Amino acid sequence: MGKVNAVITGVGGYVPDYVLTNDELSRMVDTSDEWIMTRVGIKERHILTEEGLGTSYMARKAANELLKKTGADPDSIDALIVCTTTPDYKFPSTASIVLGKLGLKNAFAFDMECACCGFLYGLDTASSMIQSGRYKRIVVIGADKMSTLIDYTDRQTCVLFGDGAGAVLVEATEEEGVGYQDSFLRTDGKGLPFLHLKAGGSVCPPSHFTVDHRLHYLYQEGRAVFRFAVTAMSNDVMEIMRRNSLGADDVQWVIPHEANMRIIEAVARRAELPLDKVVINIDRYGNTSAATIPLALWDHEKNLKKGDQIVFTAFGAGFVHGASLYKWAY
Secondary structure, three states, X not given: OOOOEEEEEEEEEEOOOOEEEHHHHHOOOOOOHHHHHHHOOOOEEEOOOOOOOOHHHHHHHHHHHHHHHHOOOHHHOOEEEEEOOOOOOXXXXXXXXXXXXXXXXXXXXXXXXXXXXXXXXXXXXXXXXXHOOOOOEEEEEEEEEHHHHOOOOOOOOOOOEOEEEEEEEEEEEOOOOOEEEEEEEEEOOOOOOOEEEOOOXXXXXXXXXXXXXXXXXXXXXXXXXXXXXHHHHHHHHHHHHHHOOOOHHHOOEXXXXXXXXXXXXXXHXXXXXOHHHEOOOHHHHOEOHHHHHHHHHHHHHHHOOOOOEEEEEEEEOOOEEEEEEEEOOO
């Protein structure tokens, strides 16, 4: 028996029907299409507006498309990982809800909370589980309903985020030269003051005070986060390329966390990679947190060729960050 590696064998995605445009936002807060496009490069974002639907709904929609496209038997799935910062409930896990809705009878499920790095870390975890030889098929989903955390009176943050989900099927293979190659993942632990949700956790439980003082919305110090993100993501991309003896010509695609167009441009410039190798869809979806990378894969799947070397990179609250190298398998 040869060495077992992990490969992505299919991609599914879902974004809600409702589109929140810059023009509509300009009627809600003091902003404009020009201001938003110049600073973050976002034209529109999809928002889940239906009452009673949460992250699990979008995750299930993405996973259903994935299973249909791949023809995978639901009973053959060993595990389901949902990467999210916006779970349906504190407990049970969103993954358990998705698993139940999908009817996966032979799988276990768990959530992974790594902010905007969720999918990057989840894919690495699933790949390691496959490489151990104990599991053969794992569904990894990145899904976030960021609209639930956003203060739509704050023009600095409300323009940035959208809702969506992306899913991949990760399978075992003995084929050489494709699949997971390497990861460089780090957490520096310095990010709490700059990007967080002030209330709702065990340090500051929900109360009339926290609601009245609007403490359940995302708080971000944009300039500091921008600086940390550019430095970390570009250094991580360069490190993964150095460790694998890759030059710019050896990398076919970079798929970054879609947080801000200026961050993406700065990372490409610092890593000396041409922007035409960078997959960008932030203009249509905004920042969907853990869903950005799988949604970019979903959008770009038709352009990928077997053997393409892809660098994934992300950065999120904590601060968590990293990059991974992957060779496309189909």
